[in-house]
Amino acid sequence: MFNxxxxxxxxxxxxxxxxxxxRPDEGRYCLLELKxxxxxxxxxxPDITGENGGFSNGTSxxxxxxxxxxxxxxxxxxxxxxxxxxxxxxxxxxxAEEGGHSFTAADFxxxxxxxxxxxxxxxxxxxxxxxxxxxxxxxxxxxDGYFIYGSALASYRQDKVWAxxxxxxxxxxxxxxxxxxxxxxEEELNKDPKTDPVLFKYGTDIETYYAKALExxxxxxxxxxxxxxxxxxxxxxxxxHGKYVFAQTKKGYxxxxxxxxxxxxxSADEFIDFLCKITEDAVKNSDxxxxxxxxxxxxxxxxxxxxxxxxxxxxxxxxVLDKACRFDIRQVNGDWEFVRDYNGTGDYSVCEHSxxxxxxxxxxxxxxxxxxxxxxxxDTYAVPFNGVEIHGWHLERYEFSKLESGDYKVxxxxxxxxxxxxxxxxxxxxxxxxxxxxxxxxxxxEIVPGGAFGLYKEDLLADEDLKRFLGY
Numbered sequence: 001m002f003n004x005x006x007x008x009x010x011x012x013x014x015x016x017x018x019x020x021x022x023r024p025d026e027g028r029y030c031l032l033e034l035k036x037x038x039x040x041x042x043x044x045x046p047d048i049t050g051e052n053g054g055f056s057n058g059t060s061x062x063x064x065x066x067x068x069x070x071x072x073x074x075x076x077x078x079x080x081x082x083x084x085x086x087x088x089x090x091x092x093x094x095x096a097e098e099g100g101h102s103f104t105a106a107d108f109x110x111x112x113x114x115x116x117x118x119x120x121x122x123x124x125x126x127x128x129x130x131x132x133x134x135x136x137x138x139x140x141x142x143x144d145g146y147f148i149y150g151s152a153l154a155s156y157r158q159d160k161v162w163a164x165x166x167x168x169x170x171x172x173x174x175x176x177x178x179x180x181x182x183x184x185x186e187e188e189l190n191k192d193p194k195t196d197p198v199l200f201k202y203g204t205d206i207e208t209y210y211a212k213a214l215e216x217x218x219x220x221x222x223x224x225x226x227x228x229x230x231x232x233x234x235x236x237x238x239x240x241h242g243k244y245v246f247a248q249t250k251k252g253y254x255x256x257x258x259x260x261x262x263x264x265x266x267s268a269d270e271f272i273d274f275l276c277k278i279t280e281d282a283v284k285n286s287d288x289x290x291x292x293x294x295x296x297x298x299x300x301x302x303x304x305x306x307x308x309x310x311x312x313x314x315x316x317x318x319x320v321l322d323k324a325c326r327f328d329i330r331q332v333n334g335d336w337e338f339v340r341d342y343n344g345t346g347d348y349s350v351c352e353h354s355x356x357x358x359x360x361x362x363x364x365x366x367x368x369x370x371x372x373x374x375x376x377x378x379d380t381y382a383v384p385f386n387g388v389e390i391h392g393w394h395l396e397r398y399e400f401s402k403l404e405s406g407d408y409k410v411x412x413x414x415x416x417x418x419x420x421x422x423x424x425x426x427x428x429x430x431x432x433x434x435x436x437x438x439x440x441x442x443x444x445x446e447i448v449p450g451g452a453f454g455l456y457k458e459d460l461l462a463d464e465d466l467k468r469f470l471g472y
Contacts, residue, residue, distance in 0.1 A: 002083035016070035041134030080130030189242035213275035227333035229279035285354030305363035
């Protein structure tokens, strides 16, 4: 192990790079000084121009280059030989130049001594292999935790880290401590909440208010139920700042319950009218005469969906599709619903469809997707392109595939520097009924329009290899 005294150690980066003048190599992990004077670290990922982009550091927020004042790559250094010197107290990294911007890290500590960072604190690390690194401490127990450094939660375990020192300023944690004090104060206030007699004229059971709203809705929608009214985020009665309120609640990032308080009135009857108003659409769209137009026999809906796709997806086998695409009609909270079971274990999700026709379309989409998956690819052709931008995203892949059945599909993928997406399209036989390649493209581009997916008729028309691949 290293011989120097980590408590006396200082590491100076004596020439940080100005972000306005230079960029790191792609993927390079860097120490960052932000324009607000705070420090963190992250891996550099440029956009397509190579000039802009951001740093990914294992938090939910990418750090754009516009927020960065200075940077220095840190995973290019290995300090092993220096740290073996018992008398060492200072390490200088970089080449000093007059007027150069510097940063010095000190106050190093050891996890082996039980000295742990504060939860979520971003730290500069010296690994036991001598490398420099950085990461966000993620506490997982009184003496457990690890340093996250990548957006995919890549991390350094405790046994990999020789020393650490915080990069995040203490103000962040003072703020967190203040938030904790506020939470405890709120908890104390809410032990015995007060009740407004006008607002809660009918008591503090939310079901009473839903029941009274239901009485009004039933006059217009005889099929209305409370379950239908609660399909969207339901309302509750909860204590806030020492008094009961009507609110919708959700769990925040830190686990704290956040209450969105109702403030559109000041009486119980006004809240009941409000419930009627905001739930009316859900009730209106739950008319069983429309939703279950063809009855409660699921097979009727599945047959109609299969009949609608089998003309184009000629190879499709309904028995195979039904096994892969599990749908059902079940009672959920007392109401009949279309549901989909994704894993065959009994877990399901409700398919929110207001009409039989829209559910049938949902089944068609699932059948089509599974039918394509069951039709093996025998050959592919990737269309060449250069610098295609689609509404701020950049085209990454545009690939045609020939299937075992003799049919074709196309796969399109695009993204920006932080996210992306892809879609697959079946090229219907109708397109291939065209007499000429140009006529084929006219029909094809109705399925995969150039304005939405990056390549236009003139781009595809000039591609002779694609023309031959498609049989023209």
